[in-house]
Amino acid sequence: MSKYFGNPRMLSVQTSASGTPFVPLDERPCDRVTFYNGTGTGVSIQIDGVTVLIPASPVPVPIPVRGNANLFSVKRTDESATPVTLAYLTEDLLF
Numbered sequence: 001m002s003k004y005f006g007n008p009r010m011l012s013v014q015t016s017a018s019g020t021p022f023v024p025l026d027e028r029p030c031d032r033v034t035f036y037n038g039t040g041t042g043v044s045i046q047i048d049g050v051t052v053l054i055p056a057s058p059v060p061v062p063i064p065v066r067g068n069a070n071l072f073s074v075k076r077t078d079e080s081a082t083p084v085t086l087a088y089l090t091e092d093l094l095f
Contacts, residue, residue, distance in 0.1 A: 005032055005091035012087045013074055015043070019081040022046050022073035030090035033069050034062040039084035042077035053077055060089075 013025050022044075025033070037043050037054045045052045047065070054061050065071055069090050076084060 004094045006094045007092040009090050010087065011069075011090065012085050014083045014085045015074060015076045017081060017083050019076060019079040022075045024073045025069040025071075025088065028069040028090045029067070029092075030069050031066060031093035032062055032064050032091045033072060034060050034089040034091070036060050036087040036089070039086060041080070041084060043084070043086055044075050044077045046073045046075075047071050 009028065011026055011028065013023055016023050035043075035045065035054055037056055038058060040056050042056060043054045045054055045063070047063075048071070052063075063072075069088070074086055
């Protein structure tokens with residue numbers, strides 16, 4: 001059975017100005033978050049204590065989630081103190 005997503009909302013999050021702490025995404029109920037890393041640098045995504053590297057790439061990275069976008073947190077992989085803005089799309093599972 002195919003899954004269909006809808007109710008898209010494009011958002012963004014800025015990494016920390018100090019470089020090291022993870023910054024949570026906005027509160028947004030959803031079933032999938034798709035990250036678009038056009039920042040020019042690698043970004044680390046953390047959820048439930050697991051960290052995933054998303055390299056600088058125009059390729060979207062969809063990650064299923066049950067609950068809320070704020071379960072994800074982000075930071076620059078190189079921990080630079082120069083903030084970057086990461087775009088992401090939240091969607092709901094329709095059927």
